[in-house]
Amino acid sequence: MRKYTLLALTASLLALAPPSQAIANDTLYKSLGGKKAITAVVDDFVGRVAADNRINSFFKATASDPKRLATFKKNLVDQICEAAGGPCKYKGKDMKTAHAGMGIGSDDFDALVQDLVASLDKFMVNDGDKQVLLGVLGPMKKDIVEK
Numbered sequence: 001m002r003k004y005t006l007l008a009l010t011a012s013l014l015a016l017a018p019p020s021q022a023i024a025n026d027t028l029y030k031s032l033g034g035k036k037a038i039t040a041v042v043d044d045f046v047g048r049v050a051a052d053n054r055i056n057s058f059f060k061a062t063a064s065d066p067k068r069l070a071t072f073k074k075n076l077v078d079q080i081c082e083a084a085g086g087p088c089k090y091k092g093k094d095m096k097t098a099h100a101g102m103g104i105g106s107d108d109f110d111a112l113v114q115d116l117v118a119s120l121d122k123f124m125v126n127d128g129d130k131q132v133l134l135g136v137l138g139p140m141k142k143d144i145v146e147k
Contacts, residue, residue: 029086031129035077038084042077045119054111058102083136095143105147 032038050056050063062068081088092098113134120130 026085026087028129028132029081029084032084032125032133033123035081035086035088037123038080038086039073039077041119041123041125042073042080044122045116046073046076048115048118049112052111052115055108055115058104058108080133080137084133095140099144099146101146103147104145106141106145109141109145 032041046069049059056063062072075090075092078088079090079092082090116134117130120133125133
C-alpha cells in the first residue's frame with residue numbers, strides 16, 4: 001500500500017510542478033552526488049526501461065543504435081543535471097517535439113516514472129531529494145503524453 005501511495009504522490013508532483021523550472025542553486029545537484037552519480041542513475045534507469053515490457057517498445061530504435069543511445073543518455077544526464085541546479089546544459093529537443101506522434105499514454109509515462117524511482121531508490125537517493133527532482137521533471141508529462 002505504501003508503494004502505491006508513493007507512486008500516486010510522485011504522479012501528483014509530476015503533474016503539478018512548473019515546466020522548465022530548474023533548481024535555483026546547486027544544492028540538489030550536490031546532494032545527488034554530482035554528474036558522476038547522475039550518470040550512474042541514468043545508466044541504471046535506461047537499463048530498467050529497456051527491460052520494462054510495458055514501455056520498451058517506445059525506445060527500441062534508440063536502444064538498437066549505439067550512437068543514438070549514447071546521445072540519448074548524454075541528453076538525459078544533462079537534463080537531470082541542469083534541472084538539479086548543476087552546471088550542465090540540456091541541448092536536446094523540447095519534450096513535445098521529441099515525443100510527437102509516439103502515442104504515449106499516462107500509463108506509459110507512469111511506468112517510466114516507476115522505473116526512474118526504482119533507479120533513484122537503488123542509489124539510495126533520499127525521499128526529499130527524490131521528490132524535488134521529480135517535481136522539477138514532472139511538468140514534462142503534459143508535453144510527452146498524447147492520449
